[in-house]
Amino acid sequence: MPVPPDPVLRAAARWLERLPASGAARLRALFTAHSEFSDITPIQYEAAYAWIQDTGLLDNLHSEVPARRRVFDSAIAHSSAPWLPDADLLVRTLDELPEDALRAAASLGLSEVEAFGQLSAVWGKVDTQERSRIGAAGELALVGLLEVSTNARVEHVAAWSDGFGYDIAVHAAQHSAHLEAKSTTRRGRLAVYLSRNEYETMRRDPEWELVAIRLASSLEPEAVATIPKEWIAAQAPADGGAHGRWESCRLDVPPDVPVPGIPRVAEALTGKASALLNGAAGWPG
Template sequence: MAIPSDRILRAAVRWLELLPHSSPARCRALFTTHTDYSDITPTQYELAYVWLREAGLLRDPERSRSVELRVFSAAMSSSPAAWFADADILVREPSELPADALRVADLLGFSAEEAHGEIVAMWGKVDLERRQQVGAAGELALVKLLAKYVPARVDHVAAVSDGHGYDIAVHTAPLATHLEVKSTLRRGRLTIHLSRHEFETMRRDAQWLLVAVRLTSELVPAAIATVPSDWISANVPVDHTISGRWEACRLEAPPEVLQPGIPALAGIPADNCSALLTGEIRWPG
């Protein structure tokens, strides 16, 4: 859904200002008869009402936020603009805001700084929701592949508890392999969100591996790779004093450090093993 035109956005603001106090029919009467609202056509008011409904703003519970801020957020989140998915890298400061975001912000009376702050908050919320969905799908996809192709017991321990510091245990002799799974939909970027607990588990557990799963838009696995633990250790933050300690970090793993498939399982006999697990399908698939 494209960002609406300026007049439709202004009409949307007027709808949200009036609806808490008037019925839709009363609002329409005002829009068509009162000179204060005659700068926008009845058709544009109706298009704005449809957009508000599709954007979920007619049932928006966030009445504590200003009307303009709610319209801005809806306009940005409904935009098909490619930049929003990578806003954390592409829009690191107000001066980097794209023209469409600046246009809407200016129309609604926001400064670039205010618009940037809202986009950062929106991106964080959307990214968290997406990561949770994609992460769960990646874990399940890997569990199914391992159960199908690897002759070993496969336990999806994260489905029971998050306290293990890894997601999947593959019980091979003489020791189990512990897989922490990080999933992504992106082809050109592998962002890893690592908790301190996961990192400390890696440090003390020689069987711990970080496995990246790239999924298609249909949440089907397209490629699998292992991220070397020594690379992780070299790139996590460092606690400089006892007064400060990192609890989570974000790593950007370059393609050249990724090991295709899961090499640690290469010694396990498996007939007709999936090319995803063996690494015959190279990252990103």
């Protein structure tokens, strides 16, 4: 949904400020009859109430976060703005704040500095939730592809523990593979979040591979590729001293780095193997 009009945003903040102490019926009467609130129409108040209900803001009326900040966060998070998934790259300075975010901030009395900080927090929350959803779908998709395309035994080890340093174990007659799956639905960008445990597992386990899965919006797999371990090792950060240690990092993978398919499981592929696993489908950048 788009960012609501300014009067609806201001009305939403008024609802949230007063609902903890008054019922909705009493507030409707107040907003309709009192001249202090006549700058917003009854229809706009009702639209605002429906919006805060739809976005879940009514579920925590006693939050300590100021109402106007909660309204701004929800307006951005539920806006489906095309820039939001890549806000970490697109909005790096105050001058790059999108018009819809600036408008929402101004209507709620937030400064550009406040809006920038709130937007960063919103992006982080939305990105984390989306990565979790896409990541789970990608793991299951890769498990399914391996089960129907190989004669190997496939174990989804991440389903019972996240301590292995990889998600899927493939046990074939000649060799095994330990696959760490990273998924995306984005075109033109592949951002991989790597934990220290995954990185250390890569360094000591010759069977470890980082596999990228590109999913369609329907979460069906479209492409599969392997990220070379040498490239990962060259990009990973280094600990700066005896008392500092990185625990996770983000790797932005250029489109020419992924190797289509999973070469390590090539010997286990059957005659009806998916083109995604043998590399025939390629890896669209």
